[in-house]
Amino acid sequence: MFKRLPRIDEGTAQSHVTIFVEGKAVLVAAGESVAAAVLASGLSSVRSTPVSGAPRMPYCLMGICFDCLMEIDGVSNCQACMTPVREGMQVKRQTGTRPVSRGDKS
């Protein structure tokens, strides 16, 4: 079954990046998905649903279930499992539906 990849320790040769989960700096392996990084960061839920408000965590980890929707760099409804981490990325919990601006004229 699944097995956690080796821990990242600063100073090793493995490349890593820092992302911010709810404003808190987290060191993660480069190339890992936001979902994996968030699970490792210990966040208790990634979003609340627009229907019942129930908390959700990443589930399928392969882009199918849409349970891991998060706000990534200011954009809501991003699938955390399909988004690779980038240095300095801001990742936030999403509450309910994605807000849209009525001023968004194309």
Next chain:
Amino acid sequence: MADVDVAVVGGGVVGMSVACGLLRQGLRVSVFDGDDSALRASRGNFGLVWIQGKGNTLPDYARWSRRSGALWADFAQNLEQETGIDLQLSQRGGFFICLTQAELESRAAMLETLRSDLGAEYPFEVFDHQALARHIPAIGPKVAGATFGPEDGHVNPLHLLRALHATFRQRGGRLVNGVSISSIRSHNGSFKLCSDSGTWEAGKLVLAAGLGNLSLAPQVGLSIPVKPNRGQVLICERIARFLDYPTGHVRQTDEGTVQLGDSKEDVGFDDGTTPEIMASIARRAVTMFPLLAGIKVIRAWGALRIMTQDGYPVYQESRECPGAYLVTCHSGITLAAGHAGPLADWIAGGNPPAGIASFSGDRFHV
């Protein structure tokens, strides 16, 4: 001795609406449904309970649609009470958005003609851009206006289908799943239905199998001049509420999902999707609602409408095999309340619904 009083072939919204109405009349009913490879319009439709403009060349259809629309609230309430399933019905009116002034004027003229043909009160309003923007602030600058029908609404069509199946089982109806009825014979006042997996007998027969009726209807002396007409639908991510009313092309569900559609293609039995049509649906939706430009589409599908030449339903009892009824239409959601009520009452032996003679298939053989 027949197994049941009525066999309904087709477990989509049309067949289940009729079947639930027949159960309410105290009849024993079996529904025969296909498998997942069947062409299932009930799984692919848009969910409008739509009245405005319906029947503009056949006033009886306008009357029938309005009658069903008026029955919808009670129909939904009963289903919700019996099943606990929220149908998300809203009937606060709907807008048909027109991108050009010419389109708006011709649509307003069409509704005006329909109003005078009906010779009765027929509510609609015409809004120019500014008036429309007061009701729907998200409207785009290129929209000319809209017509508003206060009787229009929308519903979650998948919840409706689930609720119909749930209430059918609760009331003792029998569902035979994954079966393809290959032949039907009428003898001694009953009907014998045959498939690879069995045979069944019923006192009456309702053919509500959509495009599946094509091979079945002729076996009981009914002709069915229907053809598939493809609609493609795009489903967008859930976003904060921006649209409080259904429109003919765009609607937002209770949960915030945005649904785009209303393409019409004559492509035979191909229920796929094409990039060209999806792009044109998306382009029109963005012109209507510019805020959709940055919104992700997460799913798309094609589904086949069941269309007669004139677009109107066929409701008919076979002269050759009395007790065999054909029920086919393309607006199975709008008409669901009428099908579960007056139409089922007629099939059960009651009075025919007013104006039903207009929907005989004989109109195609003049």
